Amino acid sequence: MLNWITLLGLTAALLTTISSFPQAIKIIKTKKTEDISLLMYIILTIGVFLWLVYGIIIKDIPIISANVITFGIVVSILSLKIRYK
Amino acid sequence: MLNWITLLGLTAALLTTISSFPQAIKIIKTKKTEDISLLMYIILTIGVFLWLVYGIIIKDIPIISANVITFGIVVSILSLKIRYK
Numbered sequence: 496m497l498n499w500i501t502l503l504g505l506t507a508a509l510l511t512t513i514s515s516f517p518q519a520i521k522i523i524k525t526k527k528t529e530d531i532s533l534l535m536y537i538i539l540t541i542g543v544f545l546w547l548v549y550g551i552i553i554k555d556i557p558i559i560s561a562n563v564i565t566f567g568i569v570v571s572i573l574s575l576k577i578r579y580k
Numbered sequence: 581m582l583n584w585i586t587l588l589g590l591t592a593a594l595l596t597t598i599s600s601f602p603q604a605i606k607i608i609k610t611k612k613t614e615d616i617s618l619l620m621y622i623i624l625t626i627g628v629f630l631w632l633v634y635g636i637i638i639k640d641i642p643i644i645s646a647n648v649i650t651f652g653i654v655v656s657i658l659s660l661k662i663r664y665k
Contacts (some may be wrong), residue, residue: 504634510627530615536603546632549589562640 505557512561515568519575528576536573543569590642597646600653604660613661621658628654 522528550558553564607613628651635643 500637506628507630507634510623514620514624514627518617519607521617527615530612535599538595539599542592542599545592549592550583571584
């Protein structure tokens with residue numbers, strides 16, 4: 496059953512998952528990435544990828560779902576950062 | 581016992597936790613945050629805070645530890661973003 500504690504965890508997961516989305520939009524609009532740390536997005540991409548592998552191995556749908564979305568956004572930001580260096 | 585799957589999850593957690601650190605260092609050095617999305621760090625701060633509350637409620641040490649560190653870094657970046665707008 497979905498109690499308020501699970502709902503709190505799901506809200507937390509949703510927010511941290513979608514948080515990078517406005518950054519991707521901002522870069523697409525401005526084509527500027529100078530102030531963004533390349534190292535942050537390299538570490539984050541590897542980290543999210545490992546979360547995804549971990550989720551697949553332990554067959555955890557919330558971990559898989561959250562990290563598939565985050566991986567897509569984070570890889571986009573990393574590509575844009577390299578492109579608009 | 582610490583098997584390779586747990587170790588994979590811990591590595592993933594460590595990387596996503598420390599990933600924002602280079603961004604904070606970069607801002608402190610350059611004092612520039614123009615290309616960084618304010619909305620991203622507002623959403624991320626709330627999300628990480630909710631993860632922390634969730635971790636405290638379910639008494640999960642890995643969730644609490646990871647999110648205490650992330651919260652500190654993310655709040656720092658948010659403050660720097662507001663300061664060097």
